[in-house]
Amino acid sequence: MKTTRKQYKDVKKFDHAQFDRFCESLIQKGYNEGIKAAPKQEVTPEEIRKAFAESISEICEVISTVKGIGPAKLKDIRKALEKELSDDTRDISA
Numbered sequence: 001m002k003t004t005r006k007q008y009k010d011v012k013k014f015d016h017a018q019f020d021r022f023c024e025s026l027i028q029k030g031y032n033e034g035i036k037a038a039p040k041q042e043v044t045p046e047e048i049r050k051a052f053a054e055s056i057s058e059i060c061e062v063i064s065t066v067k068g069i070g071p072a073k074l075k076d077i078r079k080a081l082e083k084e085l086s087d088d089t090r091d092i093s094a
Contacts, residue, residue, distance in 0.1 A: 049085055052085055053082075053085055056078065056081050056085070059081065060074055060077065060081075063077055
């Protein structure tokens with residue numbers, strides 16, 4: 001977007017309210033153009049499950065540092081996470 005001489009002169013004469021509206025419209029126009037220019041990235045539920053599966057070990061490692069969580073309880077937690085992950089009927093895209 002190029003600013004014309006007339007626009008420049010008009011902006012110089014704006015009061016606060018007019019200048020606020022001008023800035024808001026300028027920001028909104030830039031935002032809308034950025035949205036249009038950004039590549040569309042769709043993430044599938046399968047990609048989410050795969051990323052989560054790769055994180056289970058790290059999650060369990062952190063959980064194991066909690067006082068009162070022993071090997072048996074950690075095993076139960078891991079099973080619950082893996083079960084939740086394998087439930088293909090659950091909608092995880094929201």
